[in-house]
Amino acid sequence: MTETVVIAGAGHAAGQVVASLRQKKFAGRIVLIGEEPWLPYQRPPLSKKFLAGELSAERLYFKPESFYDDPDIEVRLGTRITEIDRDNCSVTSVDGEVFTYNKLVLALGGRPRTLPLPGAELAGIHYLRGIDDVLKIQSEIQEGRRLVIVGAGYIGLEVAAVAAQLGLEVTVVEMEDRVMSRVVSPQLSEFYQQEHVAHGVTLKLSTGTNGFSGTGKLEYVLLDNGEKLPADLVVIGVGIVPNIELADAAGLATENGIVVDDHCRTSDPNIFAVGDCTFHPNDVLGKSLRLESVHNALEQAKTAASNICGENSCYAQVPWFWSDQYDLKLQIVGLSQGYDEVVMRGDPLTRSFACLYLRDGQLIAVDAVNSP
Template sequence: MSTFVIIGAGLAGAKAAETLREEGFGGKIVLIGAEGERPYERPPLSKGYLQGATDLEKVYVHESGWYAAHDVDLRLGTTATGIDPRGHLVHLDKGESQPYDKLLIATGATPRPLAVDGGDLEGVHYLRTVADSKALREAFAGGGRVVVVGAGWIGLETAAAARQAGCEVTVVAPGPAPLHRTLGTEVGEIFAAVHRAHGVEFRLGTSVSVLRGRSGVSEVVTTAGEVLPADHVVAGIGATPNVELGRSAGLEVADGIVVDASLRTSDPDIYAAGDVAEADNPLLGRRIRVEHWANALNGGPAAARAMLGQEVVYDRVPYFYTDQFDLGMEFSGDLSGHDKVVFRGDPALKDGAIPGFLVFWVTNDGRVLAGMNVNIWDVTDKIQALVRAGQAGGAVDLGRLADPEIPLSDLLG
């Protein structure tokens, strides 16, 4: 009987285990997780659960009895310390070794630390786990002054949650606008306007030089010399993929553990999926590492099918979403190489509220490389069709692309 081992009991690992059983795998499945929580989804931790709108039970991938019912050996509170590819063994922190025939690494990523003096003071928070989100909920419930370091997705979502809880919120970030590395300055300014309309302040073009406090953090000093009072600090400055197991096992590692289009590593019996994997994406024509929910949701099952010997080409359009105040957004694609931004609809706030509109990142010759829908729903499939066509070289008329009266589906006719 074959044994398939999955290191990482997050969404990617849990969905891989589920897919193995759905596809008829009758061998042994061992799912190893370092946390004490059974597998859960991370988006609610910075969205609904953090805001108090989602019950904790709804964040879990499966009901508590699912793993036993499907004969999945779920080992929580267990850390894999090494992989022996020749011996087909996973070494565990409890001193035992687990044999495998096929192995999936889905170890995710770890938040980057705020590496300044005072970064270890009480009241400095990160957001990655259920425990982190619980701690932030309690911190925000007390009101007070919150300084968020970083204006990426985690930074802005926690800023929104803190403001909705009644906290005074200031966001500190080195870029010219929120999300400028992800969406560009022009679109990032839209998110800044939404937050400012809800009372969030920004300190852009500056960073944190030191945190001060006695028993806990009380001040944030920026590189511009400004002193910001703070009862709590949230560090949202990115994450680092957990590639140590792969590197020590001799696997090819770059920005993440390198995998081909079937999510197979440089070892034929080892696969990687989720945040930790840098995958060859045939749609984009290059390797890419994606740290978003959809990649874990879809990558875990794709890896499972590949482990079973099925022909797999993982060429999903990168996708992510966010909810901040009254702004709901879905993004599809990869804007690398775009020349300009095309809006379909007016993104300007109206009476402080964000309207519905679409944004496209395009080349001068009309290829759509990425698209975003804001407060407009049920258009993701059409946007992704435009992105697939654009990434393959197909062009659209940019004037028609900007016209809300022309259906998106007509642009590919």
């Protein structure tokens, strides 16, 4: 009997699962089910080159359309799985269609964390997670328009960099007292703050957002200091929420994500989970965690595919992230949380340097700017 692998979700990690199964000569049937109308694609360029109009949607594809022209690969887009029947090894789509599986892979990703503030429903307020989100933002980008970005993390600052270069008036509002405060040192935050200001971006740090106002569409962002900030459009980037509801309803273990072991297997041995939706052990770091990282998503997808094919593969990777802002490439290896010393290598004035993070004299992470 032909073995069937069903993949719920059709993002970056899902595309890697399909590719890895094929690479490992998986002889069964693969069913890929995704809510978006797009084939699996790369998300990192969304807030960079794709937003800037330098890439087409097709160039984001993880694999070309022809890759899926295989009688053993079934692609269902524009739909989603709403129920898992673990007893009968089947899933049901929102359309009522039932798919049976031998192995199920949950590549459910996450969704933008929303701000339930007054006026949040006004036209002109955006979140950025997928291609369609960017297309909506692009339709409102015009030189001279006023863009307010809520949140000074990777996404917010990448959008700020693109928008500033396209001639918009950009303001970034951040509750913390520095940009990228969750992931980098004060020294690196200061460097990036200076870069953004030099490109004409206004930073409002230690400032909260109380709501939005306008007649029929966005006109102002209301700040917690009483200021009414004029705005033509807003992009909110305050993190993501893992999509765990499907797993929860099926009785799978969850904890800030879908709990998996180092084989990317859930509490059900026939169900795997990969990517941003997982809470997973990391022997390199000595703890379990959830990561919002393409590198993590791809490596977990490879691990899951290997184990589906009968191998004994364990996930153990050092976290790796990157961010492109202006002509600066920031690469982060490891996790710096809990550091007690920062050692600088190189000079920030040269725009090529690195921050080394130590804890008890041991190197735990490196942030490198324009530095291999």
